[in-house]
Amino acid sequence: MAGAKGVALVATVLYSVLVTCGFAAGAWLPAKATWYGAPNGAGPDDNGGACGFKNTNQNPFNSMTSCGNEPLSFLDGAGCGACYQIRCVNNPACSGQTKTVMITDMNYYPVARYHFDLSGTAFGSMAKPGLNDQLRHAGIIDIQFQRVPCYHRGLYINFHVEAGSNPVYFAVLVEYVNKNGTVVQMDLMESRPSGKPTRVWTPMRRSWGSIWRLDSNHVLQAPFSLRMRSESGQEVISHQVIPANWRPDTNYRSVVQFR
């Protein structure tokens, strides 16, 4: 019995480490920070990254973005959209003030167990007033971080139907997710031609980053409802958010949000 309990405990701990990332609120952990892209930029040149988010120089990202290595972003992008507080402590240019960044990209060559490869803007934001460039000049610094809920004030969850989607292949980017910030499962419900849902949820799978896809063996009947589950198990449904006349490479704003 004790053995079985031990196995169950190990399994539970492993589950929480693998699935929820295991970062308890209020516990600062040490990490290394570097930066990439333009000194006052949002990271990659196209402002996107391995999560699929675009326009990360604009609201709600505002260039406060970071690549996370595996424990932060997770292997396949499941950590995309997660929010972290960061602060630096031991560089003379550091303000020590807490800043919040979102994981929008992945980092495959970590220099430490936890490595934030920040946008130039996010890295510089940890400096005392006027010392942003001096801090960036350090290149690599020690920071502390903690996972925090995301609040994208005034924003509902946005769906961007990806280019290349068609009646048997539907790929959608999910963004502006509050609270956990991440989505661990997404499902799609088709409609009958009358517009009445059939009440059957079809699981989608993560394509890459924050993009979910459904490869169908039949022509998908829009409008579609989309259901998202967060790390905490909370579910949010956006009813018939994708209209009958949906088009690829188009945004569909929902009126739902995690609360």
Ligand SMILES: *[C@@H]1O[C@H](CO)[C@@H](O)[C@H](O)[C@H]1NC(C)=O
């Ligand atoms: C996810 O959200 C729930 C409820 O909002 C919270 O209790 C939990 O700590 C969050 N998990 C992470 C890893 O942030």
